[in-house]
Amino acid sequence: MTNRANIPSLHEVYKDHFLIGAAVTPNTIQSQGDLLKKHFNSITAENEMKPVSVQPKEGQFQFEDADKLMAFAEANNMELRGHTLVWHNQSPNWMFENEDGTPASRELLLQRMKDHIDTVVKRYKGRIYCWDVVNEAIEDKRESYLRESKWLNQVGEDFIAKAFQFAHEADEDALLFYNDYNESNPVKREKIYKLVKSLLDQDIPIHGVGLQGHWNIHGPELTDIRAAIELYASLGLKLHYTEMDISVFNHDDKRTDLSAPTEEMLELQAQRYEQVFEIFREYKDVITNITFWGAADDYTWLDNFPVRGRKNWPFVFDTNQQPKESFWKIVKF
Ligand code: HAH
Numbered sequence: 001m002t003n004r005a006n007i008p009s010l011h012e013v014y015k016d017h018f019l020i021g022a023a024v025t026p027n028t029i030q031s032q033g034d035l036l037k038k039h040f041n042s043i044t045a046e047n048e049m050k051p052v053s054v055q056p057k058e059g060q061f062q063f064e065d066a067d068k069l070m071a072f073a074e075a076n077n078m079e080l081r082g083h084t085l086v087w088h089n090q091s092p093n094w095m096f097e098n099e100d101g102t103p104a105s106r107e108l109l110l111q112r113m114k115d116h117i118d119t120v121v122k123r124y125k126g127r128i129y130c131w132d133v134v135n136e137a138i139e140d141k142r143e144s145y146l147r148e149s150k151w152l153n154q155v156g157e158d159f160i161a162k163a164f165q166f167a168h169e170a171d172e173d174a175l176l177f178y179n180d181y182n183e184s185n186p187v188k189r190e191k192i193y194k195l196v197k198s199l200l201d202q203d204i205p206i207h208g209v210g211l212q213g214h215w216n217i218h219g220p221e222l223t224d225i226r227a228a229i230e231l232y233a234s235l236g237l238k239l240h241y242t243e244m245d246i247s248v249f250n251h252d253d254k255r256t257d258l259s260a261p262t263e264e265m266l267e268l269q270a271q272r273y274e275q276v277f278e279i280f281r282e283y284k285d286v287i288t289n290i291t292f293w294g295a296a297d298d299y300t301w302l303d304n305f306p307v308r309g310r311k312n313w314p315f316v317f318d319t320n321q322q323p324k325e326s327f328w329k330i331v332k333f
Pocket residue numbers: 046047135181212214243301
């Protein structure tokens with residue numbers, strides 16, 4: 001690998017703006033270790049702190065992988081964003097069921113939620129600086145408000161408020177976030193706003209909105225990104241971009257013929273990175289963390305989503321972990 005010592009460090013360039021984060025795994029802290037140490041001062045566990053990873057069986061917590069990532073953060077003076085405590089996905093089935101397979105009652109589910117949150121949050125108390133307490137509870141489809149889920153069906157709408165209360169009881173200093181995707185979409189952003197506002201109106205301890213930022217080279221519109229920031233900021237909370245990537249494909253583009261991104265894709269990507277970081281800098285008083293959902297193009301969840309096995313190139317570092325044009329666009333301003 002060629003020498004990258006003399007390129008600017010992303011997190012140093014942005015030290016007066018916000019933290020710069022990356023989602024990591026036990027593999028990538030090895031394979032991308034040097035890159036992570038140089039450019040990032042915040043990390044998030046891609047999967048290792050999700051419910052199914054830490055409590056696959058009732059009461060049998062597994063923290064080995066999560067601990068590795070925590071230790072990597074601490075050894076390298078990085079913050080850690082906790083992700084995630086309550087979600088409809090990557091959560092173990094046992095949590096929602098009685099022993100005979102019938103749906104667990106509201107009381108049992110809330111007890112399990114409390115036990116889970118208590119154990120996980122207290123383990124990293126004072127070390128994980130913020131948590132995505134509830135992930136993706138809003139429905140994407142136009143008509144309905146909250147997403148259908150076992151949490152909603154078996155507990156009721158207040159499962160969200162309860163999760164925040166339990167998290168706050170476990171670590172009163174952790175910053176607590178509601179996190180969701182399609183956060184810029186005009187219809188969905190109003191619903192996210194409504195949810196967070198209702199939590200604030202009930203004095204529920206919530207401190208921030210996590211905007212996932214899973215975007216692509218064609219969208220969303222910059223005006224929608226800006227409008228979403230303005231709307232959430234009007235709640236008086238901090239904003240984190242929690243899972244940013246810029247896919248080179250439209251969401252419904254199923255093409256699988258490319259073994260490298262085209263010049264045009266890289267051009268559009270660089271232009272978009274430049275434009276969105278310009279907006280981020282403008283709102284640095286409310287945006288306090290920009291986290292990418294990965295670090296370099298050699299590893300991204302988008303290689304398997306939404307098309308399994310199709311390579312994608314969503315970051316500012318390429319498959320050799322070298323800076324792309326996108327990198328230069330965001331470090332020069
Ligand atoms: C995110 N969902 C999750 O928050 C994260 O935990 C996971 O590793 C990857 C992505 C995003 C998502 C989406 O963009 C579209 C449909 C469903 C979920």
